[in-house]
Amino acid sequence: MLTMLFRRAVYAVPLLLAVPIVLFFLLRAAPGSPVDSIIGEFPVPDEYRQQLEALYGLDRPLGEQLWTYFLRAITFDFGYSYANGSDVADLVWSRLGGTLILVVPALLISSALGLLFGLMAGFSRSRRTDDVISTSVLISLALPSFWVAQMLVIMFSIQLGWFPNSGMQSMRGADAGSVSDVLWHLVLPLAALVIIEFGAVARVTRASTLEVIGLDYVTTAQMKGLTQRQIGIRHVLRNASLPAITVIGGRFGRAIAGSILIETVFNWPGMGSLLYRSIGQRENQVLLAIVMVIAISVVAANLITDLVYSVADPRIRNA
């Protein structure tokens, strides 16, 4: 098993090395320059433009620019962002926290809900339960994230006034920035992300539950006189959750992607809103840093998934 994990980790290396190269050419293909967002909306003297282009290294030959870009990616020295007035690494690092506070709980809650609902739908004898759950799963899968986020804002912030709709903390007031203040701000964006994420897990869990439930060992367990609860937890859940683990691991990258729009709607200071802004600014180094962080997270999430999978499934562990 260790050999397998090692092999997977080695495969990830060329993938990660290819990321900056592909990104470099993608960004070159799009018209526009990082200098534009800095100089503003009016003409500037030519010398100023050239000075800024030199700061960005845009006056160098293409090959040299690519090599610098590549070196930045593998040494994690992303340089200084003039559009943000900050070291790129510091900037992305400070925003990573915001995204993790949102994405990690969202993944945990949506996975738990997904497993629970999937199991209930598959296990339930009542048509009604299955219909209700399956419909909500379909809704979760089909709704665009920004729409869900906007609806939550309209309902729970503007109409009911229960929760704030912007930022991670209050800008004024005695308890601004306290833990309860941050949690209060977290509720709506977290809910939005959970709503669009739980469906995928629930759908897979339901399908595999239906598959497992017809197998001989479940019938045997029923004949032994075990209660539904015992069968559900000990026999069905353990086996039915295997495909769900794969799905959950694969959701990590998607959840970060999904958080881009949700962070933008809720003005949540995370990596997603920084990514959104940096695309508009063509701020190449920031984009590189964020894409590298996402690529590494996705690779790491896949490795962890493999690991968890092998722990949960003895057949893989012993293979």
Added chain:
Amino acid sequence: MSFRGALRRALTAVAVAAAMTVSACSSTSPSTSSSGSDSTSTAGSAVAGGELIIGYSLEPTTLNPLLTTNQQTLAASALWAQGLTYLDADFVPQPRLAESWESSSDGLTHTYHLRPDVVWHDGEPFTAEDVVWTLTDGVANLANAKLALANATSITALDDHTVEIVLSEPSSVLPTVLSEAVVRILPAHVYRGTDITTSEANLAPIGTGPFKFDSWAKGESISYVRNEDYWDGAPALDGVTIALFSDTTAVVNALRTGEIDYTPWFPDTAMTLVAGDDEVVVGPSAGVFPTQAMLAFNTVDGPTADPGVRRALVQAIDRDQILQSAWSGAGQIGEGPIAPSFVGRYDPDITYTSSYPYDVEAAKAALDAAGYAQSGNSPRFSIVYKTFAGNEQSLSVGELLRSQLAEVGVEVSIEAVDNASIPTVVFTDFDFDLFHTTYFDADPAFILNRQYSCGSVGVQYGNMSQYCSPELDAALADLLAATTTEEYDSAITDATSVIMEDVPYLVMVNPQLQRAWRSNLHGVEELSSTSANWPNFGTVSFTES
């Protein structure tokens, strides 16, 4: 939530009570100027203290107003930085850091007398040296400032509080350039000897304004605190925080729930959302210069290279429908290259309406005459309309133009270009037939120069039509060098005549842009009527609820 709400109300009550006590004791009320400013809609009396939160839909890239023309940077700089003068609502300079000024009769020597009692936020005195540094090294990156100051033969400090500017030829834009509409004075002792482009002070600036920079939490907020030593009297507010958003809708949402108090940019499309909401007030923008929504023709390639075709298209476009439908009627239809808000500085006799009244039949005849006769139902020619992706107004203008021009047999296809690509696609590659954008500026000469001059072709946010006329350039040079009203008016008339003959652009609408604020703010309404520059909020306060 109800507990939190109760807690908040209790805290607010305590804060208000405390503030009232303080203001009753010290009775500092800088905002009670005699100009009838208390006649506005806000009920309740002003109280001292409180933190004003302003929402921006884009984070500034720098806080230094000499390095960028990004509106976010310029709007934020009004809180802490000031110019020698400011422009009042009629674009006439009024004293700010300069108490008075005089010019020689030949228009070459200009002397500015500075306020003696001004202190920088770091405690250093403000002197003529600061002005000299700003007007020489400081303005190197500002194109509009260079229009006037490139002719300066000397800028010297006669004494600590007197600055003399000597030009080699007169400049009609100098008064605008020396106002805070273009140049805000920055401290020489901070910048001299450093590279202004990369200075750390650009992120933590020192100024002379009513609020001092405090902190910048990237991606979240920029905070300013009250300048107790402000020369014009300390402001009522404890501080101002700029909340940074990345989306206009999020700004509007936050305004509706009171998470922010003010936004300088309020989209027309959000008007219906706040209709009937007593707590949100929408009013004409303060600080945005006269704006024109215009259609640029490609004057080098394609059918629009023919002036006859351009004149015909102008006759075929119903500008009033565009104003009513795309701009919800907020503004005026365009009548020429200079916005009517520049009172007395445009020629009212040369207008689109008098030259090319809306007339579909005449437009058809003109297109026939230009060699684009229509046979059957196939269009005379097809042209591409480009504009900013995500700009609903520009896209709806495109739809209206498509249907209006279809009437005369011209087919228009609409392409939305993402914002970051526009500078390359439009200003470098000129890859369009029609392009729609808005331009605004603090002086008619600035607008004419960047939009119509030969030298602005190929310059970003310059002359994308590629129109170039030596006759017009000569008129623009006369305009820049005019020293008397007669010279100024005749240069304006000459320039307008050429522009009206060749129509490289059609100014369709002079829109009235909007801002919005919470109704518990006092002294906000008059910000747009007292100055043409971004407001500094020194006279704004909360009202007692």
